[in-house]
Amino acid sequence: MPIIQNKLKTGEASFRSSRYLLAMRWYDKREVYMLSPFHSEEFVETKRHYQTREIIKKPKCVVDYNKLMRTVDKTDMVISTIHSQRKALKCIANKSGQTNPLRLTGRHFPSLYTNEKTKRKNPLRKCVICLKNDTRSGSQYQCQICNVGLCVTPCFGKYHTQLHY
């Protein structure tokens, strides 16, 4: 991780980049540190300053990050000092994981539940939706991706389309 030490004025940014990662320090009311594997030292024009009417330019990675945070979360943008690339990526992954659990993304199909331990021909697996609604019914079907038992109808659809079931 490169160290950026020179002092910055408002709107100024300094960059260090390695082959795979751009490290940026930018000053706008407060200091912002960012690491991005996707950006270059590019500035983009945003809006005009309300007094001077000058076009304000911001580093593209900051603009993109703000956009991302707006779509992921409605709360104010929080940028803290990020010490490592792994931490930065993890933070973004967690945020998107919250609004979009795995079960609501991708393709999931019901498959027949098999269990080698039981000698039953058609073993049943507890349905997570029914369990939550105090109906303890078992199902011959499961979602292998989520690794849960589910009745084909209506629980399978419910589980994969509703955030709160």
Ligand SMILES: [Zn+2]
């Ligand atoms: Zn699933």
Ligand SMILES: [Zn+2]
């Ligand atoms: Zn069910």
